[in-house]
Amino acid sequence: MNETPLLSVHGLGRSFGGLRAVDEVSFTVSPNSVRSIIGPNGAGKTTLLDLITGFTKPDSGTVEFAGRPISGLAPHKLPSLGLMRTFQSARLVPGLTVRENVMLGGYRFTRARLLSEGLRLPRTRREERSLVARADDLLRFLELERFADQDAADLPAGVQRLVEVARGLSGGPRLLLLDEPAAGLDDTETNELCDVLRAVCAGGISLVVIEHNIDLIMRLSHAVLVLDAGKAIADGTPAAVRENPAVIEAYLGAKA
Known part of the structure; x- marks a missing residue:
């Protein structure tokens, strides 16, 4: 190359x-x-x-x-x-679902600020729908969709690592x-x-x-x-x- x-x-x-x-x-x-x-x-x-x-x-x-x-x-x-990375030990957020953890990786694509998030303005809702769709696409790609609504912290370690890969991909890295x-x-x-x-x-x-x-x-x-x-x-x-x-x-x- x-x-x-x-x-x-x-x-x-x-x-x-x-x-x-x-x-x-x-x-x-x-x-x-x-x-x-x-x-x-x-x-x-x-x-x-x-x-x-x-x-x-x-x-x-x-x-x-x-x-x-x-x-x-x-x-x-x-x-x-x-540029995105994962870690030796999966660093998922307990208390959030698998889908929500994957969505976290895509927040760099959002423009909504904290005020609009609190007010639930139309832009915020559109961006949230886009993040959900992106996360669900990645979970299907990694064959993890069955875990989408489960608490990420309750999953086996191997599955958590795959969820972290999905979160990294959700950021659209090069x-x-x-x-x-x-x-x-x-x-x-x-x-x-x-x-x-x-x-x-x-x-x-x-x-x-x-x-x-x-x-x-x-x-x-x-x-x-x-x-x-x-x-x-x-x-x-x-x-x-x-x-x-x-x-x-x-x-x-x-x-x-």
Whole structure:
């Protein structure tokens, strides 16, 4: 892929005390592609996402999204640019239904202010209907419609993770960062997730996926970055990464 990168990460680094959690990591994400990040526990994968999305301040390096520097931007400003993420543990709002949780991701499309919401003005009602329709479309797409009216907090962990994916998609991202989306899913659910994520990418949304399920990574990804102790030890196609001796020694060999 020769397109201008959608996401460019240059020399990103972060230390915590004497520990170098992320050590001068660089990579790019092409439009309409899936970039996966793998590595042993403690390799720095989630910290890397935190640095990209502003939840943790880097000690060094820069991040550009769609050609715009985003280093230092607050996390809440990124969805309006078209960058969304999920987390290792699903962060759904208890007391809200699955549909309502998914609707939260789409509020960047609304114009109504708090006053009009309180007065229930026509614009507010129109926007709410649009959010409901968008949420229901996504729940059907992910085959979660049967859970739409249930309290999200009452669902199994694996289903909660899929709801969080739906919420991320409801924001209309150009790039969606997914932190272990297959955690808690069985083999059948993981296969279905793979099909869904392929369809998402085919629809024009690029993905960055952190995942321990190597079979999923190899089937889904266009490019794979491998971290070990905060350092990038390999970056290439799934086939090339799988045959890389350093990767086998640090990670894949331990999974055999």
